[in-house]
Amino acid sequence: MKRTMTLNLTETEMTVLERMCEEKGLSKTALVRQALRLYKSVDERLARGEKVFVESADKAEKTELMVL
Amino acid sequence: MKQIIATVPLFDLGRGAFCDASLFQGIDLDTLRSIEADWTPIFDAAAPENPPEDAHWEWAAKALQALQNPLSYELFGIEADARTQGMMLVVKGGPKCFSRHPEHPRAPLIYVDFLATAPWNRPGLTATPTYKGVGRLLFMTAVSLSIEEEFAGRIGLHSLPGAEAFYRNRLNMTDMGKDDAYQNLRYFELSTTQARQLIAARP
Numbered sequence: 430m431k432r433t434m435t436l437n438l439t440e441t442e443m444t445v446l447e448r449m450c451e452e453k454g455l456s457k458t459a460l461v462r463q464a465l466r467l468y469k470s471v472d473e474r475l476a477r478g479e480k481v482f483v484e485s486a487d488k489a490e491k492t493e494l495m496v497l
Numbered sequence: 498m499k500q501i502i503a504t505v506p507l508f509d510l511g512r513g514a515f516c517d518a519s520l521f522q523g524i525d526l527d528t529l530r531s532i533e534a535d536w537t538p539i540f541d542a543a544a545p546e547n548p549p550e551d552a553h554w555e556w557a558a559k560a561l562q563a564l565q566n567p568l569s570y571e572l573f574g575i576e577a578d579a580r581t582q583g584m585m586l587v588v589k590g591g592p593k594c595f596s597r598h599p600e601h602p603r604a605p606l607i608y609v610d611f612l613a614t615a616p617w618n619r620p621g622l623t624a625t626p627t628y629k630g631v632g633r634l635l636f637m638t639a640v641s642l643s644i645e646e647e648f649a650g651r652i653g654l655h656s657l658p659g660a661e662a663f664y665r666n667r668l669n670m671t672d673m674g675k676d677d678a679y680q681n682l683r684y685f686e687l688s689t690t691q692a693r694q695l696i697a698a699r700p
């Protein structure tokens with residue numbers, strides 16, 4: 430069963446959302462759903478004490494991802 | 498929880514005809530018992546010099562993982578003759594679900610984490626396999642899920658060496674080479690275009 434909600438976004442947030450939907454070929458619902466899954470996935474790893482890193486393309490830099 | 502979502506055709510190699518099988522979403526204790534009782538003894542009896550590559554997969558642990566995180570995981574199974582003929586665990590979101598394909602870099606996709614057919618359906622394990630098409634049916638289920646999630650049929654997966662030819666030649670996925678960040682397994686993707694072609698070619 431699916432439930433409906435109203436999402437209040439600023440003009441900037443909505444612009445980013447719409448741009449990403451266009452780029453990814455997703456509806457706003459599908460994009461928010463993916464964002465939620467990714468956020469939860471990262472948050473769970475951090476909660477388990479794991480570290481999440483982002484590596485530069487040339488592998489010269491590795492940054493630890495922090496989530497608020 | 499397990500629920501039947503479709504009746505699907507499996508080719509019975511013994512009879513030379515299609516028969517009905519049940520496609521399930523989710524998993525229950527009966528399925529886990531079926532895998533433990535029916536699959537494990539055949540894996541254990543396989544030649545030690547050539548063990549099945551997936552014999553160590555623990556489906557009970559995978560089921561728990563999926564049940565604990567329904568937001569990101571889905572389990573599917575196929576049953577016929579009151580036995581589990583194949584199982585698949587897919588991921589719908591998270592770091593594995595970004596495309597690496599040049600056709601659509603970073604586009605979302607369904608990642609097939611584990612896909613296995615019952616040992617009696619594998620030509621490598623038995624001289625007379627029972628059913629043909631279990632792996633393809635499960636894979637097409639992942640493609641359907643990808644479309645339902647608005648991912649246009651895109652699929653990504655890391656293949657065990659013994660399954661590479663299946664993904665490369667039978668499903669026409671793009672072989673993107675060995676992934677040194679994932680046990681050096683080869684990474685395959687089904688692009689949007691390849692998904693359309695695969696659906697069009699579906700028997």
